[in-house]
Amino acid sequence: MAALSLFLDVPLMREADRLLDAYQEDPSPDKVYLDHWDCQTETGKVWVCPTVRQILLQIANDPTLDHEYLPVLGFPEFTRAATELALGRESRAVIENRAGGVHTVGGTGAVRIGAEFLQRWYNRSSPSPIAVYIALPQWDSLRCIFQDAGFTEIRPYHYWDTVRLAVAIDDFLEVLESAPDCSIVLLHAPEETGLTPKQWEEVARVMRRKRLFPFFDVPAQGLASGDLDRDAWALRHFVAQGFELFCAQSFSKTFGLYNERVGNLIVVVRDNETLLGICSQLQKLVMGMWYTPANLGARVIATVLNNPALLSKWKQSLQTLAERIMLIREKLKEKLRILGTPGCWEHLTAQSGTRSFTGLLPSQVAFLERHKHIYLLGNGQVSVCSINSHNLDYVAQGINEA
Amino acid sequence: MAALSLFLDVPLMREADRLLDAYQEDPSPDKVYLDHWDCQTETGKVWVCPTVRQILLQIANDPTLDHEYLPVLGFPEFTRAATELALGRESRAVIENRAGGVHTVGGTGAVRIGAEFLQRWYNRSSPSPIAVYIALPQWDSLRCIFQDAGFTEIRPYHYWDTVRLAVAIDDFLEVLESAPDCSIVLLHAPEETGLTPKQWEEVARVMRRKRLFPFFDVPAQGLASGDLDRDAWALRHFVAQGFELFCAQSFSKTFGLYNERVGNLIVVVRDNETLLGICSQLQKLVMGMWYTPANLGARVIATVLNNPALLSKWKQSLQTLAERIMLIREKLKEKLRILGTPGCWEHLTAQSGTRSFTGLLPSQVAFLERHKHIYLLGNGQVSVCSINSHNLDYVAQGINEA
Incomplete structure (x- = not known):
C-alpha cells in the first residue's frame, strides 16, 4: 500500500465563521454578539414556541405512533x-x-x-x-x-x-x-x-x-x-x-x-x-x-x-415575539436619539423581521469589534433578537462612539 | 401570462414500487408480501429496539435540552x-x-x-x-x-x-x-x-x-x-x-x-x-x-x-432478532424438506441477515404472485423478516407448488 494518501490534495476549508470564533475568543466580559441566526429571548436563550415541549411529550407518550419511514415526499x-x-x-x-x-x-x-x-x-x-x-x-x-x-x-x-x-x-x-x-x-x-x-x-x-x-x-x-x-x-x-x-x-x-x-x-x-x-x-x-x-x-x-386551539396559541406567541423585536428596534432608535448620535435612525424601525441593516460602515463595524467587543457583520447587518435589555445601552453607546 | 406551463415537458415518473402496489390491490385474504425493507416482528409489526421508547420519553422530559442547530457535521x-x-x-x-x-x-x-x-x-x-x-x-x-x-x-x-x-x-x-x-x-x-x-x-x-x-x-x-x-x-x-x-x-x-x-x-x-x-x-x-x-x-x-447498561441491552435485543431471523430460515428449509420440494435448500441457511436469495426463477416468482398471492422480487430475493409463524406454512407450500 502506498504511504501517501489518495486525498493529499484536499485543502482544509477554513470555516466562514470568523466572527463567531473572534467573539468566542474575546475574553472581555462586555462582549456582545449580534449575529445569531436563531431567535434569542430577553435572557439570551434560544426562543422555543411554548406549546412545543408539551407536544413533544405527547408524541413520546403516544403508543400508536410507530417509527416506519415517512413517504418520500414527507408527512x-x-x-x-x-x-x-x-x-x-x-x-x-x-x-x-x-x-x-x-x-x-x-x-x-x-x-x-x-x-x-x-x-x-x-x-x-x-x-x-x-x-x-x-x-x-x-x-x-x-x-x-x-x-x-x-x-x-x-x-x-x-x-x-x-x-x-x-x-x-x-x-x-x-x-x-x-x-x-x-x-x-x-x-x-x-x-x-x-x-x-x-x-x-x-x-x-x-x-x-x-x-x-x-x-x-x-x-x-x-x-x-x-x-x-x-x-x-x-x-x-x-x-x-x-x-x-x-x-x-x-x-x-x-x-x-x-x-x-x-x-x-x-x-x-x-x-x-x-x-x-x-x-x-x-x-x-x-x-x-x-x-x-x-x-x-x-x-x-x-x-x-x-389544531385550531394550538394554532391560535402559536399565532399569539409569534405576534408577541414580533412585537418584542419591533420594541427593540424602537428602543435602540430612541436611545441613539437621546445620545445625539449623528445621522437619522428611522431605517431601524422602517425594516422589520429578525435581521436589520444598521447603516454602519465597515470601518465603524471594525471599530465596534476592536474597541467595544461588539461583533456584527461587515455589511452592518445585525440580528435584532441578539439585543436585549441587558446589552441595549452598551450597544447604543458603542454605536454612538463609532 | 402564457397559458402553457413552463414545465409541460416534465414526464410523470411512475414509482418503481409495482410490487407493493400489486400486493395492496390484491383482494385475496391469503396474500403475503415478502419484500419489506424494515424488520417485521412475529406479529407483522415493525420491530423497534425496546429501549427506544424509554429514551424518547427521557429526551422529551429533559428540560436542559434545547433545540439549537447541531454542528454541521452532526452530533x-x-x-x-x-x-x-x-x-x-x-x-x-x-x-x-x-x-x-x-x-x-x-x-x-x-x-x-x-x-x-x-x-x-x-x-x-x-x-x-x-x-x-x-x-x-x-x-x-x-x-x-x-x-x-x-x-x-x-x-x-x-x-x-x-x-x-x-x-x-x-x-x-x-x-x-x-x-x-x-x-x-x-x-x-x-x-x-x-x-x-x-x-x-x-x-x-x-x-x-x-x-x-x-x-x-x-x-x-x-x-x-x-x-x-x-x-x-x-x-x-x-x-x-x-x-x-x-x-x-x-x-x-x-x-x-x-x-x-x-x-x-x-x-x-x-x-x-x-x-x-x-x-x-x-x-x-x-x-x-x-x-x-x-x-x-x-x-x-x-x-x-x-451507556454500558443500555448498550448491553441493545446488543441482547439485536442478538434475539438475529436469532429469530436464523430460525425462520431453518424452519422454511425444514418445511420444504418435509414437503419434498425438489432441489437443495441449504443456501437458505448459508446466507444470513434480513434478506435472502431463495433461488426461485422469475417464472416461479410470477407463478407465486399470480396463483398464490405471494409477492417477492423477480430475482427471488425475499425479506426473511416478512415470514412469520402465521404465513410460513403457506409460503413453503407455495414455493413447493412453484
Whole structure:
C-alpha cells in the first residue's frame, strides 16, 4: 500500500465563521454578539414556541405512533397545512389542486431540491446557462446550494441602498430589467427587505414581462409583521398574478425547532397534471439525496397547524415575539436619539423581521469589534433578537462612539 | 401570462414500487408480501429496539435540552460512538485519529455526501471518468445516488450465482480484476453476501493490487450474525490492511428508528491532517445539502451507544432478532424438506441477515404472485423478516407448488 494518501490534495476549508470564533475568543466580559441566526429571548436563550415541549411529550407518550419511514415526499398532514399557511386556504392554486409541498430537511433542503429540479428541467432549450439571481444578504448561504446543484451563472443583486439607508427598489428593478429572459430570481420575503406591496407589484410586473422565474425564500413567515397573512402578501400576489413558482419555507425560527430540520418546498404550477409530473421527479431527487425526511419536527408542526386551539396559541406567541423585536428596534432608535448620535435612525424601525441593516460602515463595524467587543457583520447587518435589555445601552453607546 | 406551463415537458415518473402496489390491490385474504425493507416482528409489526421508547420519553422530559442547530457535521457523541462501533475501539485508525464520522440524514445521505465528495476530489488526474461498481441487489437504490452526484460510469456486478445458489466469488473477483485501476467499489457487508473471511481477504488482495477504492455500505451491523464485531469483520480487515476507505452506516434497522433518519459516513484515511481536510470539504457539501442533520434519532442512538447498561441491552435485543431471523430460515428449509420440494435448500441457511436469495426463477416468482398471492422480487430475493409463524406454512407450500 502506498504511504501517501489518495486525498493529499484536499485543502482544509477554513470555516466562514470568523466572527463567531473572534467573539468566542474575546475574553472581555462586555462582549456582545449580534449575529445569531436563531431567535434569542430577553435572557439570551434560544426562543422555543411554548406549546412545543408539551407536544413533544405527547408524541413520546403516544403508543400508536410507530417509527416506519415517512413517504418520500414527507408527512402529508404537514406539507398540506404548511402550503396552505403560505398560500392561504382560499388560494386558487390550492383549490385548483395545482399547488403542492415536499417536506424537506430544513429550508436548505428545500432550496437544494428545488435547485436540482430546475437545473434538470427548467428551460432546457436555452442555449446558454440559466442565470440565478440571489440577494446579497443571502448570497453566502444560498450561492453554494445553487453551485452544488450545477448552476454556473449565479449573480448577486442588492435591495438595500447603503447610502440612503432604504430599500433600493430602482437598483433592484434595474437588475431585473437587465437580467437575461427566463432567469431564476431568489426573492426573500417577507423578512428584512421591507418592500411595500406597491414595490412588490412593480417587481412582479417586470418579472412577468421578462419571464423571470420566482423562487421565494421564506425563512420566517409571521416574524416580520407578527401577522402570518400580511407576511405572505408578496408570495400570494405572485400566485394571484398567475406565476408558476417555487417557495422554500422554513419553520426553524417560527417554532424554535432548529435542530429537527423542518422545511417545505412549495410548487405552484399551471395545472394538477403538471404538478403530479413535477412531484414525481422531485420524489426521484429526494430518494437520491436523503430517501425520506425526518419525522419529529414535521409531526410537531403539523399538530399545531391542524389544531385550531394550538394554532391560535402559536399565532399569539409569534405576534408577541414580533412585537418584542419591533420594541427593540424602537428602543435602540430612541436611545441613539437621546445620545445625539449623528445621522437619522428611522431605517431601524422602517425594516422589520429578525435581521436589520444598521447603516454602519465597515470601518465603524471594525471599530465596534476592536474597541467595544461588539461583533456584527461587515455589511452592518445585525440580528435584532441578539439585543436585549441587558446589552441595549452598551450597544447604543458603542454605536454612538463609532 | 402564457397559458402553457413552463414545465409541460416534465414526464410523470411512475414509482418503481409495482410490487407493493400489486400486493395492496390484491383482494385475496391469503396474500403475503415478502419484500419489506424494515424488520417485521412475529406479529407483522415493525420491530423497534425496546429501549427506544424509554429514551424518547427521557429526551422529551429533559428540560436542559434545547433545540439549537447541531454542528454541521452532526452530533459529536453520536458520530464518535458510531464510528467506534464499526471500526472497533482498538482500531489503529481510531487511536491514530485518522478515522472520523459525519452524521448524515440516513444511510442514503451518507452515500450521497460520500459520492459528492469523491466526484469532486477522488483521483482528479484521471483522464477518463471514474467507474463505480455496485452489486446487483443494491443497484436500484444506489445507482441513482451516484448518478445524481455526477458519476457517469456506473456498472453492476453480482456476487450470487443463481445456478449454483452460492456466493459467486470467482465472478466477483473477475469483475474486480477487469475493472479500470482506481475504480470505486461499493462493498455490501455484512448482510446477505455471506462471503467468508477467506473470500474477503481475497477481495482485499485484488482491490489493493488494482488500487480500487472501497466504499462500504453497512445497513445493519449486527443483524447478520447477531454479533456486532463479527459483522464488522470485513470492514475492519480492510482498515487493518491499510486501505483508505469510506463507509456508509445506517441505524434504521438495528434500532427500528426508520423515520428519524440516522446515518453516519465513516472516513478512514492515512493521517489526521488528511482527515481534517476531508471533513472540512464534507462540511461544505453538507451546508449546501441540508445545512445540519436532524437531532432526535442520533441523540437516542448516542444515548444507547455511550451507556454500558443500555448498550448491553441493545446488543441482547439485536442478538434475539438475529436469532429469530436464523430460525425462520431453518424452519422454511425444514418445511420444504418435509414437503419434498425438489432441489437443495441449504443456501437458505448459508446466507444470513434480513434478506435472502431463495433461488426461485422469475417464472416461479410470477407463478407465486399470480396463483398464490405471494409477492417477492423477480430475482427471488425475499425479506426473511416478512415470514412469520402465521404465513410460513403457506409460503413453503407455495414455493413447493412453484
